[in-house]
Amino acid sequence: MHILTGIPAATPSRWLDVLRSEITLYWKFNRYDISATVMPGMLFVLAAWHSQNPDWAALPGLIVWGTIYFWLYCTTFCISNQLAGEVEDRLNKPDRPLPSGLVSRRGAFVRWIIAMVLFAAVGWWLGVLEWTLLWQVTLTLHNFAQLARHYWFKNLSMVFGAIAQLAAAWQMVRPLTPEAWSWLLVPAITLLSHASLQDLRDMEGDRMNRRRTLPIVFGEWPSRVFIAIAFALLAVLTHAALFVPNGLNAGTLLLDGLLAGMCLVIAGRVLLLRNPAADHVSYMLYTYWYCLVLAAAIVAL
Known part of the structure; x- marks a missing residue:
């Protein structure tokens, strides 16, 4: 019988340290954009839930899944945006994960790919895959195709992003209605x-x-x-x-x-x-x- 030596055991405390460091990392990626991503999305989820015979039993599940979805909505944008803007962030925002050395460029890219896959999977599960894909295409063009360098394309990508955000928020609860479209298109456009x-x-x-x-x-x-x-x-x-x-x-x-x-x-x-x-x-x-x-x-x- 051979006994493996020299390999550190994956103790519970070790896993907790890894989990804590990942939570800290994602928080530092996302913290400045939560008020424009997670919060608006969840508010419109609540608006959809409240609009017709609100089901209190369904509310906890909506909150959990909505939070997961919009955290991934935020994460996929923030990591790709910071990958694209790493050089500038070294001068203007050195506390961000990439310029501060908290994560390598390769590590950030791997996490972005994982987040994109998870985002698509959650979007499919919630029945909002078309809006998920719209946001994924938009953020990729915005951050990696340099469309954000011109105000017209930058602002247009934000319009598409808001439509994808709010349409998904409503549709994960109930089908979109003309009233819902009015309330999502006015702030988006x-x-x-x-x-x-x-x-x-x-x-x-x-x-x-x-x-x-x-x-x-x-x-x-x-x-x-x-x-x-x-x-x-x-x-x-x-x-x-x-x-x-x-x-x-x-x-x-x-x-x-x-x-x-x-x-x-x-x-x-x-x-x-x-x-x-x-x-x-x-x-x-x-x-x-x-x-x-x-x-x-x-x-x-």
Whole structure:
């Protein structure tokens, strides 16, 4: 009988260490994008669940599977985005996993492939494979085909990403309805113009890397005026296209007012507070608006 020696045993504590390090790694990949990926997706899952005879027994399963799905939605984008932007991240975001040395480039790529396979499998299981594939094609072109270098293609990819996100969120609960399409298309399509808000904070890096963002192409001040007007009009659009058709009551009027107020605050900040730190806060307010409009769907639908 031969006894193997010199090979460390896979003890429970060893497995726990591996699990802990993987959780930490994925958290560091995803942490800045959770408010734009996992949270909106889960809010629209809840809106779909609440829209017709909510089944309380089904809710825990929806929360678990929805969280898994949208965590993978976030992971597949974030890892590929950071693989594509590793050189720039060494200068601007050295705490990210790749520039900090927490994971090798090969290790990140292997994890991305695994996440893509798992994402497709979960999407198939939940009956939303078409939206999963739409997001996988979009993020691959966005990050590896350099489409993100031009503002038009970058913003268009965000529109497709939002449609894939919200259509999957609703469809994993129940079939899509005309009302659901209205609530997912309004916030999704407006990304075509409003997503350029994030480019105001990164102008120096975009110039250095020769990206064709809105403020680089048209100038900073004209872009700020355009974005401010777009946010002011967004307040009118959400009121007319989302709240009025579903009927107004005290709850929806309150949410309508909050969303309009956020749009006007962002518009004012874009014109009056013109520095990268302030623009970052303004963009984060936009992600919160995105979450709030989907939370409003829980009440309105």
